[in-house]
Amino acid sequence: DAGVIQSPRHEVTEMGQEVTLRCKPISGHNSLFWYRQTMMRGLELLIYFNNNVPIDDSGMPEDRFSAKMPNASFSTLKIQPSEPRDSAVYFCASSFPFDEQFFGPGTRLTVL
Amino acid sequence: EDQVTQSPEALRLQEGESSSLNCSYTVSGLRGLFWYRQDPGKGPEFLFTLYSAGEEKEKERLKATLTKKESFLHITAPKPEDSATYLCAVQPFPSGGYNKLIFGAGTRLAVHP
Numbered sequence: 001d002a003g004v005i006q007s008p009r010h011e012v013t014e015m016g017q018e019v020t021l022r023c024k025p026i027s028g029h030n031s032l033f034w035y036r037q038t039m040m041r042g043l044e045l046l047i048y049f050n051n052n053v054p055i056d057d058s059g060m061p062e063d064r065f066s067a068k069m070p071n072a073s074f075s076t077l078k079i080q081p082s083e084p085r086d087s088a089v090y091f092c093a094s095s096f097p098f099d100e101q102f103f104g105p106g107t108r109l110t111v112l
Numbered sequence: 113e114d115q116v117t118q119s120p121e122a123l124r125l126q127e128g129e130s131s132s133l134n135c136s137y138t139v140s141g142l143r144g145l146f147w148y149r150q151d152p153g154k155g156p157e158f159l160f161t162l163y164s165a166g167e168e169k170e171k172e173r174l175k176a177t178l179t180k181k182e183s184f185l186h187i188t189a190p191k192p193e194d195s196a197t198y199l200c201a202v203q204p205f206p207s208g209g210y211n212k213l214i215f216g217a218g219t220r221l222a223v224h225p
Binding site for chain 1: 148157211217
């Protein structure tokens with residue numbers, strides 16, 4: 001298995017632009033997680049899907065952030081409009097229910 | 113509120129110098145405690161899951177232990193390739209089937225030859 005796949009690996013954009021991050025979970029996993037990692041706040045859970053349904057989005061910082069999972073093999077995290085404080089590494093992870101989560105390589109986002 | 117505290121924040125060891133990393137947690141009910149390793153520029157990599165006090169798991173030079181309030185990651189005779197950030201996470205008993213992990217801030221380990 002190729003593991004969790006994320007794209008792009010690096011994204012540099014200007015404030016106000018729309019950013020879309022993509023994730024392909026491990027085949028067969030039915031739980032998918034989006035995290036954000038910064039030096040100041042560490043690893044924070046943004047949103048969690050189970051069987052393609054969002055279960056808890058209480059970690060999404062504000063309405064500028066949205067996430068979708070149209071099918072079991074694809075998810076997106078969108079930021080519109082982006083701001084400099086959104087600069088971070090965004091990770092996608094997947095798992096079977098209650099088992100260990102497997103993380104992707106991350107997308108390093110820089111908003112200028 | 114569920115919380116995870118890791119100590120020390122950073123640890124510098126000489127090759128072969130054994131030590132332990134600490135993960136203290138406060139959680140209403142613990143389903144599992146997870147250890148991950150993260151190398152610079154990469155995603156966290158799963159190491160161990162512990163489910164009950166007294167449980168131990170080993171992998172090469174690493175051994176994880178669990179009590180009712182904390183977990184330790186013991187590193188025996190470390191090598192430079194063990195240098196990484198080690199993350200601890202707790203999984204509370206699920207509410208409504210919720211599979212959440214709460215991560216600590218991590219311990220940055222540097223092993224020098």
